Amino acid sequence: MTKFKELLQNSFSLSGLAEEHAHGLSEIAQPMSLKSGAVLFKAGDPGNGCYAIIEGSMKVSVVSVDGSEQLLAVLGQGSLVGEIALLDGSERSATVTALKPSQLAFISKAAFYRYADENPAVYRHMLQIVATRLRRSNDALAARSFLPLNGRVAQTLLQLSETFGKQVDNNKILVHYKISQAEIANMAGGARENVSRVLNVWKREGVISRLSGYYCLEKPEVLRAAAEL
Amino acid sequence: MTKFKELLQNSFSLSGLAEEHAHGLSEIAQPMSLKSGAVLFKAGDPGNGCYAIIEGSMKVSVVSVDGSEQLLAVLGQGSLVGEIALLDGSERSATVTALKPSQLAFISKAAFYRYADENPAVYRHMLQIVATRLRRSNDALAARSFLPLNGRVAQTLLQLSETFGKQVDNNKILVHYKISQAEIANMAGGARENVSRVLNVWKREGVISRLSGYYCLEKPEVLRAAAEL
DNA sequence: ATATCTCTGTGATACCGGTCACAAAATAGC
């Protein structure tokens, strides 16, 4: 078995798929790699398949005419990306860009359906993934309408901690991912300057801290309270 | 065949499902009806199945602690509701309320999976529905960050026209659904008063009109342009 | 090390849109 297939199987297992299907899918996937900053596809492109992230990380975003950007998600190893267009047969709904050098596995629409028709577990798994994303997206939308900026920043930090967090001490969480204020602002949907202000207030209050470039959530409860709908 | 099953089959066919599966699903569904204003379930409830709307209409919303409400969708005949919790096994992610007296068909989680495992077309169809919803939700989120209020109202009107629109004349669309400014405001994420102002500007410009309580999109292009990201 | 570039912090100002307060109009109920 190639190194790629092994990684790929791990990736699929990571995402919660049973061993046998992780194997089956790895058979039909095409390897590909992207340099940091490379665009996988843009909103509006035709979509004929989806990708599994084997290594690296990608951002999913929507860009407006004036160039400003809304990040929908930052995805890492084991995540699936590009599934919406595959499933509803329409064009790509967002732009996906590599944040680091990344290894992907492409699964074509035809191959996906061919395999899944034989293995309904794959359908169930896919439904799970998409449903969870829908739930997230709805939550973000609700946050947008109910929470002021600091609440949305809190939500963003907590979300990042879900994907990249490492527990340290008792209930302190280190977000093991280099992220700039500008990116946090794009996720939280606010101006970078204001995000800076919010973060500094929390820094002074000891709610968060920065350890060698990484954010550390010192008092996650405070953030959770701020992100409460 | 009972009246209920007949309606149900129609409903499923309406949503684009093949005849045979519309029939099959109608066999495993439980009929139920709701009065106007009745709550089908609330966010946080356990979720053990989903519902097809056979007759009537429902709103899907998230409510904040202070009582304000964000509408995620207004769904009518032929739509599925409550599928997120069914699919990801978590609690209900939003609250669903009947807007009119409604007829529903309940499909339990067990019955759904039992049937779908035998008929992968059902899985494909469900994936389509959920993917489209995710696309919508992402669009709404992007709109929230990029568009000013009038753009969001435009987007909301267009969305309603997708579900309830009837083409009249050349490219005029009648939204065949009674809806108040307050509800539009809840979907667009703005204050009712400001939505009123926006609508009136368009009414004066002949972009929209009201025909016996229904909104009519006279110049959908203008709305589409306003909702452009 | 020095220059360059990107990130971060902070004030000042402007504006969009939320809130309050009613009045007018439309609907529903009797």
Next chain:
DNA sequence: GCTATTTTGTGACCGGTATCACAGAGATAT
């Protein structure tokens, strides 16, 4: 029909946040 209730229209005011404008701090590169 006539009232009660819900919707709708509009002005005035205020607050959160975007925007502008830099200055300092950290990175990166040569």
